[in-house]
Amino acid sequence: MNAANNTPRSSPNEPSEVEMLLPWYAAGTLNRREAAQVEAALAADPALAERLEWVRAEFAQEIYINEEAASPPDNDVQALFAKIDALPARRPGTVAASSPTLADRIAEFFAALSPRTLALSGAAAALVILLQAGVIGDIMFEERGWETSGVPANTPTNGSYVLIRFQPQATAADIASFLAANKLSIVEGPAGGGLYRVRVAETELAKPELTAIVNKLQNDKVIGFIAATE
Amino acid sequence: MNETGAAAMQTIADEVLIAKIAKGDRSAMEALFARYRVRVFKFVLRMVRNEATAEELNSDVFVDIWRQAGTFEGRAAVSTWIFSIARFKALNALARRTEDELDEAKAETIEDNADDPETALAKKDKAAVLRQCLAALSSEHREIVNLVYYQHKSVEEVSGIVGIPEATVKTRMFYARKKLSELLAERGIERGWP
Numbered sequence: 001m002n003a004a005n006n007t008p009r010s011s012p013n014e015p016s017e018v019e020m021l022l023p024w025y026a027a028g029t030l031n032r033r034e035a036a037q038v039e040a041a042l043a044a045d046p047a048l049a050e051r052l053e054w055v056r057a058e059f060a061q062e063i064y065i066n067e068e069a070a071s072p073p074d075n076d077v078q079a080l081f082a083k084i085d086a087l088p089a090r091r092p093g094t095v096a097a098s099s100p101t102l103a104d105r106i107a108e109f110f111a112a113l114s115p116r117t118l119a120l121s122g123a124a125a126a127l128v129i130l131l132q133a134g135v136i137g138d139i140m141f142e143e144r145g146w147e148t149s150g151v152p153a154n155t156p157t158n159g160s161y162v163l164i165r166f167q168p169q170a171t172a173a174d175i176a177s178f179l180a181a182n183k184l185s186i187v188e189g190p191a192g193g194g195l196y197r198v199r200v201a202e203t204e205l206a207k208p209e210l211t212a213i214v215n216k217l218q219n220d221k222v223i224g225f226i227a228a229t230e
Numbered sequence: 231m232n233e234t235g236a237a238a239m240q241t242i243a244d245e246v247l248i249a250k251i252a253k254g255d256r257s258a259m260e261a262l263f264a265r266y267r268v269r270v271f272k273f274v275l276r277m278v279r280n281e282a283t284a285e286e287l288n289s290d291v292f293v294d295i296w297r298q299a300g301t302f303e304g305r306a307a308v309s310t311w312i313f314s315i316a317r318f319k320a321l322n323a324l325a326r327r328t329e330d331e332l333d334e335a336k337a338e339t340i341e342d343n344a345d346d347p348e349t350a351l352a353k354k355d356k357a358a359v360l361r362q363c364l365a366a367l368s369s370e371h372r373e374i375v376n377l378v379y380y381q382h383k384s385v386e387e388v389s390g391i392v393g394i395p396e397a398t399v400k401t402r403m404f405y406a407r408k409k410l411s412e413l414l415a416e417r418g419i420e421r422g423w424p
Contacts, residue, residue: 055407058375062380064357071271083293179321
């Protein structure tokens with residue numbers, strides 16, 4: 001049985017695995033096994049080969065668009081180092097890794113959860129994570145400071161912040177809408193486990209107010225994990 | 231700027247550069263910037279569609295890298311980490327925009343990238359129409375198309391950058407292409423499905 005027969009298109013809304021791999025085949029970024037699978041399917045299915053020609057056309061035009069688009073200015077490296085030089089000096093010891101701490105282990109825990117695992121972990125796991133949330137944020141900031149769990153010490157400290165990991169299914173537009181609708185701003189990240197530090201207010205809110213905001217935000221479909229931070 | 235030092239680092243692996251940057255090595259920072267500045271700029275430009283914003287975001291991405299290099303854990307490739315930072319910078323920028331700015335950016339992109347549909351069809355220039363349709367995709371579809379086609383990112387790498395499962399990467403790309411087919415059909419080009 002050839003690859004095309006192995007991966008039939010059962011309906012127009014259910015593309016075969018091979019068909020979905022065509023863009024990566026055109027870009028040359030499949031591994032050898034997947035590329036061989038696509039090539040076998042192409043040899044057996046003229047219609048698939050025709051679709052590949054369209055993929056190649058898209059590929060060529062996306063390259064064209066980008067090559068024709070503006071490039072960064074020649075002096076951008078000076079602009080970069082001007083920004084770097086304007087940063088507060090690094091605190092000694094904030095860069096070097098130390099022995100694993102509880103915060104490291106928490107970050108490790110989240111990092112170990114693949115997006116799919118988190119997505120499929122279900123309501124019980126989500127509840128556990130949310131119950132831990134208030135504690136985890138405190139631990140991470142009390143024990144070693146945010147800089148060693150992912151974000152440097154010179155992050156702005158005014159305002160109120162939360163840690164967020166977005167749902168893997170959330171699209172760019174979903175997240176942009178969520179940030180805009182709630183007047184939020186990602187200030188740092190991603191840290192270990194895909195956690196972002198997000199400013200929810202420009203002033204330091206009382207704990208009940210911050211908790212209320214977390215409770216409100218955690219119901220949004222884009223949120224996979226959220227925790228208030230001190 | 232130490233040009234000799236930066237030049238000597240052109241062949242050094244990304245991970246080594248990051249380790250040097252974590253120790254405050256400016257030549258390593260310069261080398262990494264030289265390696266990625268154009269790709270990151272083009273990526274954020276495709277998302278935000280504004281040169282000035284893209285320029286600002288590009289340097290902000292590398293400032294973050296300078297500040298966070300010590301926390302890089304090597305679970306993913308350096309390039310995946312860099313594009314992941316760039317993506318969220320762009321998302322933040324998009325979230326800050328007003329509707330007027332978005333409309334203006336969209337209009338500028340269409341004007342810059344292609345003829346109007348009638349002109350393009352008159353010239354029987356499928357490529358021009360295809361470019362126009364690629365430019366008209368939504369931000370999440372532009373993002374994935376750019377990562378796959380221009381940035382040459384594998385399924386696994388896109389998954390790491392966008393933060394979605396690999397199966398979702400494939401289906402999102404497929405639906406981006408499906409939308410492209412619909413846009414082409416609206417402009418008189420039928421290519422079957424997608």
